Amino acid sequence: MGNTEMENQEIQDKQLGEAPADGPEEKPAKVRKAYFKLFGRSYNIAETKVGIAFFLPALILGSLFVIAPMVISLGYAFTDANLLKLNNVHFVGFKQFELLFKDRVVWTAFGNSLEFVVKVVPLQLCASLGLALILNTKIRGNTFFRWAFFVPVMLSLAVTSFLWMNLLNEHDGLINTILEAIGIGRQKFLKDPHQALDVIVFISAWQGAGYQMLIFLSALKNIPGDIYEAATLDGANKVQTFWYITLPSIKETFSFVLVTMLIGAFRLITQPMIMTKGGPINSTMTMSYYIYKQGLEYRDVGFSSAIAFFYTIVMATVALTIRKLLGTDNTK
Amino acid sequence: MKKFLSILTATLLCGSAVATFAACGGNNGPSGVVGGEFSDDAETRVVRVWAHKSEAEDEGKVYATIAELFNEQDIKADDGKVIRMRLEFYSSAETLSNAINSEIAAGTGGLPDILAVDAPNIAAYADAEILTDISAYISEETLSDYVDSVVEQGTFNGGLYALSAMDAPTGLYYNKDLLKEVGYTEAQFGSIENPWSWNDVFTALKKLKAAGKAHQIKLNLGFGGEEGAIYLYSPLVYSAGGSFFGADEKSTGYFDSDATINGLKVLEPFFGADTDGETWVYDGSNDDAFAQGEVAFEVHGPWTISTIKRNYSSFVDSYDIMPLPVYEANGKKGTAGAGCGSWCFGVTPNAKDKQAAAKVVEYFTGASASELLYESIGTFPTHKSSFASIQDFQTGAAASLANILTEIATPRPVTVNYPKISSAFSQLLSYIETMYGDSKYDLKKQASELCVNIDA
Numbered sequence: 001m002g003n004t005e006m007e008n009q010e011i012q013d014k015q016l017g018e019a020p021a022d023g024p025e026e027k028p029a030k031v032r033k034a035y036f037k038l039f040g041r042s043y044n045i046a047e048t049k050v051g052i053a054f055f056l057p058a059l060i061l062g063s064l065f066v067i068a069p070m071v072i073s074l075g076y077a078f079t080d081a082n083l084l085k086l087n088n089v090h091f092v093g094f095k096q097f098e099l100l101f102k103d104r105v106v107w108t109a110f111g112n113s114l115e116f117v118v119k120v121v122p123l124q125l126c127a128s129l130g131l132a133l134i135l136n137t138k139i140r141g142n143t144f145f146r147w148a149f150f151v152p153v154m155l156s157l158a159v160t161s162f163l164w165m166n167l168l169n170e171h172d173g174l175i176n177t178i179l180e181a182i183g184i185g186r187q188k189f190l191k192d193p194h195q196a197l198d199v200i201v202f203i204s205a206w207q208g209a210g211y212q213m214l215i216f217l218s219a220l221k222n223i224p225g226d227i228y229e230a231a232t233l234d235g236a237n238k239v240q241t242f243w244y245i246t247l248p249s250i251k252e253t254f255s256f257v258l259v260t261m262l263i264g265a266f267r268l269i270t271q272p273m274i275m276t277k278g279g280p281i282n283s284t285m286t287m288s289y290y291i292y293k294q295g296l297e298y299r300d301v302g303f304s305s306a307i308a309f310f311y312t313i314v315m316a317t318v319a320l321t322i323r324k325l326l327g328t329d330n331t332k
Numbered sequence: 333m334k335k336f337l338s339i340l341t342a343t344l345l346c347g348s349a350v351a352t353f354a355a356c357g358g359n360n361g362p363s364g365v366v367g368g369e370f371s372d373d374a375e376t377r378v379v380r381v382w383a384h385k386s387e388a389e390d391e392g393k394v395y396a397t398i399a400e401l402f403n404e405q406d407i408k409a410d411d412g413k414v415i416r417m418r419l420e421f422y423s424s425a426e427t428l429s430n431a432i433n434s435e436i437a438a439g440t441g442g443l444p445d446i447l448a449v450d451a452p453n454i455a456a457y458a459d460a461e462i463l464t465d466i467s468a469y470i471s472e473e474t475l476s477d478y479v480d481s482v483v484e485q486g487t488f489n490g491g492l493y494a495l496s497a498m499d500a501p502t503g504l505y506y507n508k509d510l511l512k513e514v515g516y517t518e519a520q521f522g523s524i525e526n527p528w529s530w531n532d533v534f535t536a537l538k539k540l541k542a543a544g545k546a547h548q549i550k551l552n553l554g555f556g557g558e559e560g561a562i563y564l565y566s567p568l569v570y571s572a573g574g575s576f577f578g579a580d581e582k583s584t585g586y587f588d589s590d591a592t593i594n595g596l597k598v599l600e601p602f603f604g605a606d607t608d609g610e611t612w613v614y615d616g617s618n619d620d621a622f623a624q625g626e627v628a629f630e631v632h633g634p635w636t637i638s639t640i641k642r643n644y645s646s647f648v649d650s651y652d653i654m655p656l657p658v659y660e661a662n663g664k665k666g667t668a669g670a671g672c673g674s675w676c677f678g679v680t681p682n683a684k685d686k687q688a689a690a691k692v693v694e695y696f697t698g699a700s701a702s703e704l705l706y707e708s709i710g711t712f713p714t715h716k717s718s719f720a721s722i723q724d725f726q727t728g729a730a731a732s733l734a735n736i737l738t739e740i741a742t743p744r745p746v747t748v749n750y751p752k753i754s755s756a757f758s759q760l761l762s763y764i765e766t767m768y769g770d771s772k773y774d775l776k777k778q779a780s781e782l783c784v785n786i787d788a
Contacts, residue, residue, distance in 0.1 A: 082460070083433060084433075084436060084456055084459075084462060085436070085460050086433070086436050086437040086439075087436060087439040099788055102788075103785065103788065104781070104784070104785075105785055166617060169616065170615050171614070171615045171616035171617070172616045172618070173617075188766070191615075191765070193766060193767075277557060277558055277758070279759060279762045280762050280763070280766035280767075281759065281762065281763050281767065281778075282759070298751045298752050298755070299456070299751065303788075
């Protein structure tokens with residue numbers, strides 16, 4: 001609690017309970033109107049109004065674009081809603097959820113999404129932290145490398161997807177030309193069910209790492225230099241310094257990056273949509289893309305909503321569990 | 333002062349949130365309008381049309397011209413009012429779809445009199461009562477000038493729901509010069525009456541390979557996303573006597589029937605390796621591989637004709653187009669077919685005067701409009717009279733493709749369940765492409781698994 005708040009609390013406690021004896025009789029009554037009590041605590045009305053005014057935009061936008069769609073989607077999950085017949089919707093109970101558990105593509109997509117998360121998160125985390133550690137040292141061309149590592153983030157996913165599609169073309173792509181020249185032989189990459197998802201993992205990590213690198217870099221810059229000096233004097237080596245000083249010092253940032261990266265990975269849609277259309281034979285179909293396909297391409301809003309609701313619960317559970325495990329849950 | 337600034341900031345933030353809400357409510361409106369000055373009154377009947385293009389695109393510019401020409405005609409409705417077209421542009425198919433969906437969800441009757449609709453969506457739109465039957469307003473005489481496939485694709489449950497001013501027939505482009513070099517004569521090339529089978533194509537590729545010539549076929553399997561597969565290759569299924577769904581609109585037993593599977597198996601040999609370990613299918617990224625002589629065959633729509641005419645004029649007499657090869661078993665060939673279909677226009681139940689709206693559709697998809705579109709963007713006209721009068725269609729590849737359109741073109745499956753069928757068909761072709769030759773390869777099993785999802 002800040003000083004101002006403490007002072008306010010003292011003042012309002014005095015005003016509500018123990019009005020100063022030496023003051024005029026009317027004054028405490030007038031001041032008392034400036035406060036209200038809620039759940040045993042007193043609040044300044046004027047400050048509360050300003051607070052609410054600041055909070056209102058987030059509340060309106062959050063309600064409109066987060067809460068309302070979630071509530072509507074949950075509602076649709078229990079109906080036979082069709083995109084072209086949204087004015088003629090019928091309640092079907094848990095039928096869509098029964099279908100969800102029977103639909104093999106849902107589980108293929110769920111497996112693919114999990115595989116993507118399990119592969120991309122460690123890869124991207126290590127890449128971004130590694131790049132940040134390199135750039136945190138005094139190396140020549142630091143500014144250039146910082147810019148170079150961040151460039152993929154600035155490019156749109158659609159642009160980079162098309163770029164990689166050309167690079168990976170089996171017939172005349174640059175990468176296959178190089179592979180053939182060095183004797184490895186041409187690879188199908190995006191047309192091979194066993195390679196396609198791994199290619200997308202690599203491209204996603206390449207594109208996303210620059211952003212997390214900047215976040216890590218700013219956290220690393222905030223670690224006081226004297227801690228490292230003390231560790232050096234105590235004889236700590238580089239690994240020990242990283243493990244016992246650097247990592248604990250950026251724990252909050254690490255948790256933030258991990259959770260946002262995790263949620264982003266769970267939501268993968270653009271690359272499979274552009275590069276593989278979920279194929280070959282559903283090997284790159286992700287949950288987000290399948291939700292999109294069911295709702296907007298097949299127009300089955302009811303089923304799409306049921307999958308979305310199920311997947312939201314899974315994502316929320318995983319994200320909250322990780323926060324708990326890392327001990328960075330600030331709700332306490 | 334500090335408090336005032338705080339409140340002002342908060343108010344501005346609130347305002348921006350409300351403005352965002354206002355901007356997101358309903359659809360964002362058209363990007364451009366032609367005929368916006370007209371309004372309904374005692375002498376005027378305004379017919380609103382929603383198009384799927386921007387006014388800045390070539391196709392949009394043609395629509396604008398057609399709208400202006402219509403408004404100059406002073407065409408009258410049955411009640412004597414002068415019909416005026418108000419054409420509203422919704423920049424892309426997605427934007428138009430979003431606008432339609434938000435009007436349906438709002439349920440406030442905001443749909444216009446006429447909507448642009450892609451051919452495969454007609455059945456779903458008709459079923460959802462977004463389009464209305466206009467057969468009572470279009471005369472038999474008018475209808476008889478449209479090519480049969482346009483009428484067929486616009487017909488659902490016996491009603492006519494949409495008409496089109498452009499079409500995109502498909503065929504097999506072949507390099508005549510290359511084939512003649514390995515012994516073929518003009519008389520041996522496939523025709524509507526005597527089409528080539530896929531075996532014939534494979535034989536030709538082997539001859540070309542043996543002669544050291546370009547010996548691959550460009551199948552364009554990734555063309556147009558998933559939709560391209562059914563657009564280019566649905567005739568394979570019909571050629572072998574197969575189908576996509578039955579009378580109950582279910583696909584199980586049809587999509588995975590032996591006939592359907594046999595129709596698709598004709599592609600398998602092309603994905604096998606040749607003597608050098610390469611497949612017979614071109615998988616490079618050169619869009620002009622056929623025009624540049626890199627491949628001997630290409631399965632595609634009419635766009636390659638305009639590319640060759642524009643950029644490879646010396647190649648114009650070196651190629652022609654034959655119908656998509658047919659299925660062949662025991663020396664007996666299946667029926668020839670061709671993919672086709674493009675964007676159409678239909679009347680919504682919201683139209684205040686359906687007859688007036690039908691007159692606008694008739695004009696908007698009429699022979700003149702069709703020819704304007706052909707001249708501007710190269711899509712094929714949809715009127716028999718246009719093919720008879722336009723010089724380009726009298727000889728060469730364009731004439732061959734025009735014959736294919738008028739004689740054997742078959743629309744894509746007309747069913748409410750079309751999106752799932754189209755997606756499943758694309759996945760099945762992708763399965764052949766990626767898994768043929770694998771020990772676990774089983775096309776029929778794969779088709780049966782896809783049927784479960786189509787019929788769910």
